[in-house]
Amino acid sequence: MDTQQNTALTRALAEVPGPLPTSGVIHISLPHTDRFTVVGNHLAQHPELSCTAVGIAVRIQSLPQGAKVGIKALAAHCREGEKRIAAALRELEAHGYLRRVRDRLPNGRIITRTVFCNRPAALLHPRRPAGAPPRPAKPEPAPAQASVQEPAPASVQEPAPAPVPAPMQEPAPLPASAPVPMQEPAPVQEPAPVPVCHPTAAPPAPELPVAPVAPPAPSAPLFVPRVPPPTAPKAPRRPLPRPGELTPELDRAATALLSDLHRHAPQFTLSEDDVRRLVPGVAAWLERAVRPDSIRRTLTDDPPQPLKHPAKLLAHRLTELLPPAPPGVDDLAALDRPRPxxxxxxxxxxxxxxxxxxxxxxxxxxxxxxxxxxxxxxxx
Incomplete structure (x- = not known):
């Protein structure tokens, strides 16, 4: 008796047409009469947009003209922070749903206008209006030298319309006393055959210089994304640095430094394969006269939390933070040279x-x- 029964949901499920699925979502679609927004599946099911970006797009699409859609205005009505909202707006701008343009007012003031398009793909391929006449098909150019034209096959020629028979006049009524003579039906006359005109040979047309047709210039895109989309090709990664010559001394020193990292930073526990793969990078640092404690501090300082792939982080830092080669004897002699x-x-x-x-x-x-x-x- 204490369990509350939702009879409205049970009644709505009973009205769903067809058998109910055993798994997955069950849709109860009730028609909207007011306060609704039409959202396309290209946005709701976009494979590259995050759920936050889709939600922000639906929020913007439901607002009236002139509503504030800045980062602070959206953050005042949404639970997401300003950073997530800014990232979502950048995603929408990269995929063409949102565009920010600067406009100059008559008084000289520059403002930023935010334009939202619910179907950016339709702007790239505009449709012909319903009342506009269809475009005439371009006639195919005739050949430069025309020889005897071949007659079109009989199957292609359109048959001439059959003549419409004239309406038959009814005979005048005879007196009732006079017997009506029986008349034999007149034979049906077949229509005369339509003469077929065979085309004759046309004189050869003079040759005219044909100007080369330039290909149509590609139309500029309406929305130019400021941020490259996630599907854009990424630049290849730089290879791990290697020393000029991997001597046994450098190999032992680099192996000892990598194997001893877990004593100073427990999250940098490496496998044997990771150590062998990172030894050339550490040897390149040692070859450039970098002290082992400086290498250890540079590699393990301020790691991300949580650290999922320590070997990848070490390879990235060994490549991107590689110090320059030490100056040679001639360079140092130039520094020690007395100035005038x-x-x-x-x-x-x-x-x-x-x-x-x-x-x-x-x-x-x-x-x-x-x-x-x-x-x-x-x-x-």
């Missing part, structure tokens, strides 16, 4: 006025020298 020096004249203090001036030897400044020269000339 410039002679700087020191400051001196004038013995008379204590003014600072530049001179290799102490003495008097220029003004004091001129004054002394003038006094000596006057005294003479």
């Amino acid at each position: 020096r410039f002679t700087v004249t020191p400051f001196q203090t004038c013995d008379d006025c204590d003014r600072a001036f530049r001179s290799p030897t102490p003495g008097h400044c220029r003004d004091c020298r001129e004054t002394r020269a003038a006094y000596a000339q006057a005294a003479a």
Whole structure:
């Protein structure tokens, strides 16, 4: 008595046509009369869009014209955060459902308009309107030199319409007393055979220069995705670095470093095959005079959580973070080469006025020298 029975669901299941499936979903389709949005299966069942992107697309499609569909506006009404909403909008923009364009208003202000298309594939292949007349078929060009034209086969020629027989006039009624003579039916006359016109040989047409027909220019796509789609071909991965010569000393040192990583970072426990595959990369680092503790710290610092493939992470870091080769003896000699020096004249203090001036030897400044020269000339 305490179990609540949903009689409405039972009644709705009874009205579903056909036998109910033993597994999977059972649809109870009730017609909508108001507040509904038509969504295509190309969006609802898109194989490359995430469920978050599909949900955001349905949300945008259900909003009226002029509604705010920015990241913050959607995050205020959805449970997803701004990062997931931004990623979903980028997916929709990559597949043509969403487009953001910048427009300049008459007053000079630049705004960003968000355009949402519920069927982007239909924009690339527009359909002909229902009332538009069909396009006339292009006539096939006649050959340059026409010889005797062959008559069309009899099966292709359309038969002439049969003549319509004239309506038979009824005879005038005779008096009742006079007996009606019996008349034999007139023989049915067959229609005369229609003459068939056989085409005659046409004179050869003059040869005209035929201009080459340029191929039609490909139409530019309406939506240019800013982010490459997930199905775009990816650049090949760079190979694992290798030393110039894998000496036994480098091999032993690289093997010991990789085998000892789990003591410093337990999540980097490698198998024997992983160690043998990563030894050339570590040997290339050791060949470039990198200390083992620096290699260990670079490879194991701040790993992602959870770490599912430690060997792939190590191969990626060994390849992308490879340091440059150490400079050679000639390069170091160029650094140690003495630079050209410039002679700087020191400051001196004038013995008379204590003014600072530049001179290799102490003495008097220029003004004091001129004054002394003038006094000596006057005294003479």
